[in-house]
Amino acid sequence: MNAIVDTWYLFLRSLRNTSRVPMTWTMSLIQPLIWLLLFGQLFRNIVAIPGFPTQNYLAFLAPGVIVMTSLFGATFSGMGTLVDIDLGYLDKMLVTPVNRNAIMLGRIGGDVVRVVAQTIIIGVIALLMGQGFVTGLAGFATAIAIVALMVIGFAGLSNIIALRTREHQLFITVINFFTMPLMFLSSALMPMQMLPTWLQTVAKYNPVTYAADGIRTLVNAGFDWVLLGKSFLILGALALVMMGVATVLFRRRLV
């Protein structure tokens, strides 16, 4: 019971602190806009390549932008942990009887809400640009569930890296080392069948692929439950494992 209450208060703190930095909101609006407008134009003719799965590029790009925003949003979660450690705020929480897992859960809960908010913004922008979900609102809600699982998994990973590195510079280096390949070695920005064979193999083992495929099918095709089931299973497993390792590591590092 205490664990839930503690998580709730720390979750509120996380959200409050984000909401009070206006730049966060501006940036989270501008960034997907740039991706959609700029890259939508830049790569528009890519659909002419034989074998491209969609008729217009936006239909392909929008799910990719959602996945990318989620990945970037999630992987910086550990930064907050490092800041709390450095400012001594973590110690301040640790000398209270607060549930140890709640500290990690509250933070990642905040990350989920932030990224979901961004996803809604992207969805609305895409809709205004003429690209909605063929599965409608139910499909959009399903996409949000996929996003949430993905954020939990990668925010967990980010906190693992933060707890292992314990240092800002190194943390950022390691995060960049991970996120770019995760992004490009997946089906997020390029259709699977157009990747070289070896890359297809790599992409098949990349959880980001399953987030992108799941959301893409919701935008373009319909409720393909075999594909969606795979997405939920893989991202759910990722979330479970990463959160498990992150909380265990967190507890062990701090009495």
Add this chain to the structure above:
Amino acid sequence: MIRVEQLVKQYDSITAVDGVSLEVTPGELFGFLGPNGAGKTTTIKVLTTLLRPTSGRAMVAGYDVMKEPGKVRSVIGYVAQDVSVDDKGTGRENLMLQGHLHHMENKLLRQRVDKLLELVGLTADANRRTETYSGGMRKRLDLIVGLVHQPKVLFLDEPTLGLDPQTRARVWSYLRDINQREGITIFLTTHYMEEADTLCHRLAIIDQGKIKALGSPNELKDDIGGDRIDIGFSEERLIGESVFVDSALRVLRGQPFIQRIETLGDSLAVYADRGERIIPQIVELLAQSGVPAKTVTLSRPSLNDVFLKHTGYTIRGGEASTAERFRERFRRRPKGGNR
């Protein structure tokens, strides 16, 4: 309220705390005096359950810090060396969150928060974000954040480090208030002699992880040899020697309450315990013998003298030797980050 037995904390090859034992009674204001890197912060972190000791035992409010850390946490408050408040939150929000993490009932919490804000004069600024606060305001807020849940013991790590003299004096008076009115036991670390001297009921001098001396400031001073009373006379000389000094010396020599007398030209330096009590006797004796004293000054040995005696050096403005600085850096290493 606090009992520490043979506490040892090692970081690889460095022993930060080396067999510390001490006891703090309920309601006491106890100080841990020592230079940077002496093991003060490490000890406080063990007592607040933030660090596991290598060996030894520590009890706080009847609970073992290793076996029942949860219970210890619910009865202690901790104010770290560096102010750590949530910048994006208001003063009130910072206090409320702390109360919530201690699972306090809402109504009680709100009353408590109002009372504490008033105590440190932050009521008017309570609803502003702390990023707009001055350094002194942040320190005051940080102090009361550690008090929201009415702890039995408050741990303060260098509570006035880097504060201006006025703020320092205010913090001292708050601490006395908290200690007296709320009966909270206070354990603080400091490397300021004045702070240890004026604020603490009892203190331990710690150096290189070991306790060198323990007692009230007065006991520690008495320990190194009583007070010094300087007695000056008017200059009526007879071939170089002061007549008065000579006669005074004859009168005072052999008095049971005097430990030692030194002649210093026109004056005498008398060493004795509890100088303030024997000054009247000395003045009386001299007057009866027709050698009126012109000036009488009493000086107590300072805590600096005490520290010097036990460690072989003095603390100057928190400076530390190279070895101590190394130790300090090492202590922080496991926490990472460059401060």
